[in-house]
Amino acid sequence: MAQAWRCKGLRWSASGPELAWDGGRRSALTWGKRVAFGVAEGGVRRCVGARGHACPVRAVVPGRSTGARCEECARLDRAHSVAADTIADDPRPYHVYLAWFGPGMTKVGITALERGSARLLEQGAVCFSWLGVGPLMAARRTEELLRAALRVPDRIPYGDKRAVRSALPASAVERAAEVADLHARAAALPGWPESLDREPCQPVDHAGVFGLADLPAAVGEVSGLVAGGAVSGRLVAAAGPDLHVETGGGVVVVDTRLMAGWELVPVSEDSELTLPVREFRSQDAGVQDELF
Structure with missing residues (x-):
């Protein structure tokens, strides 16, 4: 019987994307690499725990949850989250950034x-x-200033990011244009906190890091892992938590957050995609139907 490894999701290192596994193992991902894995028959997805600690009850969690945590571990994770605005006394310095994922x-x-x-790579910022x-x-306060004065959001839905990755402007200058414009408008605003040191606009482009050049449009996205299901295909790009995998039916996006908590096993390279997939019916990522 093939050895099963419990997945912890995608991590970004200086050398690129890697799949992380319980026990500290990492699997480097490179463009053109064959991605082939399956979920054992009868397998269940278990909570990944919180703040570096295992879930005390090894709770079973839903296959379509991107959080991969039970209610109690999710509460503990939020209680120590800067993103959830629950920490006010963190003494570390923080960067404020503008991130662009596509036009508008x-x-x-x-x-x-x-x-x-690292945070920009994890979010898939182009x-x-x-x-x-x-x-x-x-x-x-600076983040709130931009939201209020310039109507700049602090979240972009992943579905929106995925919908435009294959149709981005070809040049890095074009991709940086909106960031440069917003940076200039933000710099002209009154009311910046005196304790924040401003930084010049120096756009960093991740299109090459993500492998987005000539990226084929995705036909759909895996909606969740299921026992007995499998993925097999050629990796053509990775951005944020997403793997763009070329299968026999076209490129499909695999959100690795859906892999976390499952025990995965190797499958043969000639295996087919047998996981549920939502089809992209149009450029509007919200208009989708089930394929399988």
């Missing part, structure tokens, strides 16, 4: 200075620039 999709956000650009750096509450 630029967001403002914050990330701990020590994390560098282009970004820093706005400034300072204490957490100053970064929060």
